[in-house]
Amino acid sequence: MAAPVSDVPRMGVEMMLERIMGAMEKQNQELTELRRECSDLRSSNKSMEIMLQNIAQQGRSNSPGGLSPSVGRERARSPFLPRHSSTLQTVPSQISITSPTRELSLQSFPYTDDREIPGFYVVIPAGGAGTRLWPLSRENHPKFLLDVNLCGNSLLQSTWDRLLPLAGPSRMTVVAGPAHSEGILGQLPNLAASNLFTEPGPKDSMAAIGLAAAILVKRDPDAVIGSFAADHMISGEDAFLSAVAEAVEVAKEGYLVTIGIAPSHPATGFGYIRLGDRLNLKSAPHSRLVSSFKEKPDAHTAAKYLATGQYRWNAGMFVTKASLLMELMKENCPSLYEGLMNISDVWEDEAARKVALEEVWPMLEKIPIDNAVAEPAAAEGKVAVIPATFGWDDVGDFSSLAEMLPAESNKPRVLGDPRLVVSEQTAGGIVVPVSGRLITCLGVDDIVIVDAPDALMVTTRARSQEVKSLVKKCREAGWKNLL
Numbered sequence: 001m002a003a004p005v006s007d008v009p010r011m012g013v014e015m016m017l018e019r020i021m022g023a024m025e026k027q028n029q030e031l032t033e034l035r036r037e038c039s040d041l042r043s044s045n046k047s048m049e050i051m052l053q054n055i056a057q058q059g060r061s062n063s064p065g066g067l068s069p070s071v072g073r074e075r076a077r078s079p080f081l082p083r084h085s086s087t088l089q090t091v092p093s094q095i096s097i098t099s100p101t102r103e104l105s106l107q108s109f110p111y112t113d114d115r116e117i118p119g120f121y122v123v124i125p126a127g128g129a130g131t132r133l134w135p136l137s138r139e140n141h142p143k144f145l146l147d148v149n150l151c152g153n154s155l156l157q158s159t160w161d162r163l164l165p166l167a168g169p170s171r172m173t174v175v176a177g178p179a180h181s182e183g184i185l186g187q188l189p190n191l192a193a194s195n196l197f198t199e200p201g202p203k204d205s206m207a208a209i210g211l212a213a214a215i216l217v218k219r220d221p222d223a224v225i226g227s228f229a230a231d232h233m234i235s236g237e238d239a240f241l242s243a244v245a246e247a248v249e250v251a252k253e254g255y256l257v258t259i260g261i262a263p264s265h266p267a268t269g270f271g272y273i274r275l276g277d278r279l280n281l282k283s284a285p286h287s288r289l290v291s292s293f294k295e296k297p298d299a300h301t302a303a304k305y306l307a308t309g310q311y312r313w314n315a316g317m318f319v320t321k322a323s324l325l326m327e328l329m330k331e332n333c334p335s336l337y338e339g340l341m342n343i344s345d346v347w348e349d350e351a352a353r354k355v356a357l358e359e360v361w362p363m364l365e366k367i368p369i370d371n372a373v374a375e376p377a378a379a380e381g382k383v384a385v386i387p388a389t390f391g392w393d394d395v396g397d398f399s400s401l402a403e404m405l406p407a408e409s410n411k412p413r414v415l416g417d418p419r420l421v422v423s424e425q426t427a428g429g430i431v432v433p434v435s436g437r438l439i440t441c442l443g444v445d446d447i448v449i450v451d452a453p454d455a456l457m458v459t460t461r462a463r464s465q466e467v468k469s470l471v472k473k474c475r476e477a478g479w480k481n482l483l
């Protein structure tokens, strides 16, 4: 017999309650199971801890000084030193590494002779350690000496190869500190010793590029110089060389010329260039005036700039007559101009140079070229820009390094041997397996793991700019030998 109509809702409620009770019981069983697993995990963690303590103790007793900060250990060397680095260590032999970014590496340029520009000098300022790439970069082996994308060339060597067709070896110059001279000459066998301008200490980009300009204008009063950082990556070599050649044409007209990169996102680590009117030069059809520079804006301002379409990234590339750069320095930072003139007056006399550097260099103003001359000159309508069509990155941190690697869904990008990384549900990060041991990760998105033989660094991509402060902390903790 069918249930009376009034009983139907009551039965529905009872069934629901029954189901809820059943579900609760199941949950309780699962919770009990979970508790048991947790307890198992805790006890296995405990035994693992004891095992690790034993291993650490054994390690300490096997190595004099153990792993304690700075005791009797040689300064560390980066495993990312390139193959052609005569004085430096290479990638450990037990790891077979193929370049995942080979497409970014330099292809041999087909126009070597055609592209040479008479009277054009390349200046490569090689300063800064690239601390945010620690533990790959070290003080003795800064970013520019490293083969960060495992293409077989360091960033410096790639910079050299890229620009060589325009200037030829005799007009290629480098400005760097004394600690890196040996490494630079080892990596660039065709760099003339007289074209390596060694500065006694870091005084920022104006003094470095200004020193080269002051020396070169004495060697060749009509010199046009182009300064290009030693540690940037460029894709689209042909477009790059065309942009530089166009910049040289504009420089000959008496402008300080920069090359503006089309911004892909509102970066806060770069300077921005606001495009001005077109210059309408026949020899340089893309050239425009720079209406202003803005150094490293906040994210909100950067996003506003991008929305206008009127801004380009400042890639720190400057092309100009050396004589104009000297004039701009004289106008805007006269004491720096005086100091560099005094040094360059005696540069070709080694003994007199040594004395002048000792006396004058420490007194020089420390200021970036952007603030020293580019900004004030732009306000006077003396700066031009060639909007670039090539790809550029300053490879400033592990996050930007990750951007250069091919991505697979739900997997971290691997810089090195992919067989050394096993992961599960780990999206968006970067793992650099250098020590040769297996790295495994589970459920950690956007992670950065750099496993060097002597130091392991773990962070997130979002915080990879802050590796610099981590390095500072390591220094304070006494680990100078690993920095």
Ligand SMILES: Nc1nc2c(ncn2[C@@H]2O[C@H](COP(=O)(O)OP(=O)(O)O[C@H]3O[C@H](CO)[C@@H](O)[C@H](O)[C@@H]3O)[C@@H](O)[C@H]2O)c(=O)[nH]1
Binding pocket: 125, 126, 127, 128, 175, 176, 177, 199, 201, 202, 203, 204, 205, 208, 228, 229, 230, 231, 269, 270, 271, 272, 295, 296, 313, 314, 315, 316, 370, 394
């Ligand atoms: N030799 C030498 N070179 C130096 C020194 N200081 C800086 N440089 C070189 O000058 C260039 C720029 O200096 P950075 O200190 O790296 O500048 P930044 O903060 O990154 O900003 C500049 O470059 C950005 C692009 O990377 C730009 O976006 C920004 O506007 C600015 O021009 C780099 O090639 C760096 O190696 C120095 O004391 N000595």
